[in-house]
Amino acid sequence: MRPLTDEETKIMFEKLSKYIGENIKLLVDRPDGTYCFRLHNDRVYYMSEKILKLATNISRDKLVSVGTCFGKFTKTRKFRLHITALEFLAPYAKFKVWVKPGAEQSFLYGNHVLKSGLGRITENTMQYQGVVVYSMADVPLGFGVAAKTTQECRRVDPMSIVVFHQADVGEFIRNEDTLT
């Protein structure tokens, strides 16, 4: 477990900012204590200083997970957000998409969101903007990338994709082995 290098931090924050914009600083400067990012097994964990201190007691090979896993660095040094980061993405998300109850299940099985399943969408969403997907009951279900702008969404036919799927909470079951 080690702190992130400057480059890693930059890559990761760029990724995060696609979803939560400048709210990133709310993640770092929290009123309830200092929180930090740590790298362990190519995965980035977000934890409070207090837990970090305790976790240093544990040897590297025995440590499985600390705090919340945000994602991992791929072999090509890109950063990939995991569904486990949703806990912190959802409250700070800038752009949101709500899916209709009928399309909920489809999204949770890893499919893109179609126009027919689109319930609501934040105004002025740009194309390829990172969005957090909610159910109509405001339960965060995952995140993805807007395939169309809000304006375009109004016009397209019902079967066209409006949000590309990136991660959904179904992965807690489907990909349990690779979460950490």
Added chain:
Amino acid sequence: MGRKLDPASRVKRGPGKKARKQQGAETELAKFIPDEDAESKRLSSRARKRAAKRAQVSEKPKVAGEQPKKGFTDENSKWLKPAKRKRKNDEPESEDDSENYSEEDGEVEEQPLNKKAGKDQGQKVKKAGLKEVVDEDDGDDDDDDDDNDDEMVDDYGTIDDGSGDEEESDGEELLPIERAAKKEKKQKETMGLESDEDDTDEEEGEEGDDDEEDEKSDGDMEEDEDTVQVNMDEMDRFRLPGPEASEKEGILPIDLKTIYQRIKDNIDVLCNFSTKREEGKARTEYISLLKKDLCAYYSYNNFLIEKLMELFPLSELVDFLEANEIQRPVTIRTNTLKTRRRDLAQALINRGVNLDPLGKWSKVGLVIYDSSVPIGATPEYLAGQYMLQGASSFLPVMALSPQEGESVLDMSSAPGGKTTYIAQLMRNTGVIVANDANAERLKSVVGNIHRLGVTNTVVCNYDGRQFPKVMGGFDRVLLDAPCSGTGVIAKDPAVKTSKDEADILRSAHLQKELILSAIDSIDAQSTTGGYLVYCTCSVTVEENEWVVDYALKKRNVKLVPTGLDFGKEGFTRFRVRRFHPSLKLTRRFYPHSHNMDGFFVAKLKKFSNVILTAPAEKEAENEAAEATVITTPPVEEPSKSKEKKTPLIKPGSPKEKAQTNGTAMATANKSKSTGPKKAKVAKIEKGAEAKNSSADGKKEGKRFEKKHGKKKSAMKAKNRMGKNKFKKLKSMLRKQNLK
């Protein structure tokens, strides 16, 4: 909220099924309609009688008779009754079928509704037809328990009057008589069904009417009172099969039904042995036959049946075995970090899940009766709003009662149900260290932790026995020890045949190691905590009381009340073993009496770290205490050391041990300061003998030294130095002696 299911289709589904069943029953009933008028009149008159009786009954605390016996104060006792077993009744006569159907309906509807009536939980949409039942039931809530028993009797009713009888047998003395009467009635039914219109009608009428059933036993008792006298003589006495019969049995295929009947009769005889025994037959003959039958009928291995027979009185044994044949109800725990129970219940009901609050003792539990969607894959589940978790695994966490801001260790955490419950009780503050020895199983822990939005957890993969070396100073520790799983046979029937003595003792040994390292990881100076909760999903004494008793002897811990107001008290004496009297503060839970997995929960408080600094001293201290109590320590010594090394051997003189333990406990506090000195005295007295034990303890001492070396006060360090010097001196002296 959530996805709205198409109301049209749902409404059709729910009541339609039930309606179909009931219709079936009605058509059956239609055959007997001619008598209905008279019947209803008669019923009403009896009902009046019963109403009068009920009024009496409700005044005198009759229900209290049953409940305190089980040591259970929760109001929702209904839930804690195991459901009926569904197998059996192999020959489906039309008559029986209709009975069963109507009854099952009654049961299914009654349970949730009754509770609702009691708890005023009016969230669910009640079906109009059922409302009447509710109204009727409101009045006789007191009789709930009786209800259940009666239903049980009816269900098993036809050929093999089943464990329903058994249920009552603990208290009721009239039972055999009643059974005989019932048997006769059944015979009549099966023989002359049509000819005996009147009798069957009565039966049918009683079955059909829900209210009727409440008082059935009472009514029956009264009615059959006269016939009973006649039946007494006819009742065939149970006889042990002769040797040739048992030989024949070996060749012929075994008829389960006859075996079941034989078990019942056999237990009946054993319960009233002096009056019902056959002349010249010993109790052991009955017992061995019973053992054989139980093994054959429930397919257990010989060892486990013996263990269980030791554990339960015979009347309870069959209940336990029966309860192991049926699954426990599915329960879920609301994740209060993300939602509230009411919202969750509403969301799930909208998805077509039939559920109810778990009980008075839990504010977060829900029982799932049935569901049209897989309960482990709903969007609510994936969003982390609830966790699938057996009711029994709530208990250790409730006993632990972690506070906000504490540091808690969960020693064997997979799959994370208890860990996340701890986190939600702490509201994501403080630190939780979730450990498990199995790296594969830790994946589910990680998944569940993240799914439920728990952020204060460190997950690691150590063997629990190494733990105090890794880190210590926790406020609370939860040790859900790996065990033989004799309490969860319903979940994993493989246990029935796969376990033997060695398995039990092996896990007991591991548990003893784990409990010591768990205790060593606790900080006794903690202002808020210093508690250990030890729990297993096993019912055997070796894995529960014995382990806790061992910890009491080895460390400065004491048992404290678990804070669970139901469950049975732990054993303080079991066969030859005598445990510390405070072991009655522990709690046992059984499938047949609490309708949750067999479980054991003990809560210990560590009251000083002193022992930790020098286990050798503690050892010597114990001996010193012994020396004060018993003036012949050399006699006591060997047995003690033997026990330590090979826990498989039963303690030689248990009574004395318990005594010494008690005194050690009592004096431990006082003698804290004087302990070392005393120890020294004891050592000098014992010389070479004490050396063994001190060498044993030295290892632990060293281990601790590494960790707490800084904390140790100067004086203690000096003490230790002195001892080392003393040892060296002693060994030198010995060498000289040898020369």
